[in-house]
Amino acid sequence: MALVVIQFFPIILNESDYVPQSDFMVENQVPATIKNRLQVSCYDCHSNNTDYPWYSKIQPAAWFLEDHIQEGKDELNFNEWATYSDRRKNSKLRSIISQIEEDKMPLDSYTLIHKDAILSDEDKRMIIDYMTALKDSLE
Numbered sequence: 001m002a003l004v005v006i007q008f009f010p011i012i013l014n015e016s017d018y019v020p021q022s023d024f025m026v027e028n029q030v031p032a033t034i035k036n037r038l039q040v041s042c043y044d045c046h047s048n049n050t051d052y053p054w055y056s057k058i059q060p061a062a063w064f065l066e067d068h069i070q071e072g073k074d075e076l077n078f079n080e081w082a083t084y085s086d087r088r089k090n091s092k093l094r095s096i097i098s099q100i101e102e103d104k105m106p107l108d109s110y111t112l113i114h115k116d117a118i119l120s121d122e123d124k125r126m127i128i129d130y131m132t133a134l135k136d137s138l139e
Helices: 002-006 026-027 032-041 063-076 078-083 086-101 121-138
Strands: none
Touching: 026 032, 026 078, 032 121, 086 121
């Protein structure tokens, strides 16, 4: 009975068709190969536009997703990149690099269902090299 009742408490969806001028991709004119990998592997949790899976309409999975997405956006929101100070950008770039190097991102719980989000060794190297060059340009 409780499972039926909780279905009537939907989440507020993290969806937007608008790409702000403050977006990471806009501000940095990211190469297409890196842009694609970031959008597929990072943007669902680290932007204002999530591509929701079918199970996002079922509670309590929807609550888990909503919480996870909010945590991701609180940590890094690619759509708000231009609003960050250079110091914060530098910190975020260092964090992105280390998270990818240590295989902490994308999360295993995400790639379990989203196989296309798994980063190959080549993807990792390409993203790390790009983020390192971007970080170095800020210093």
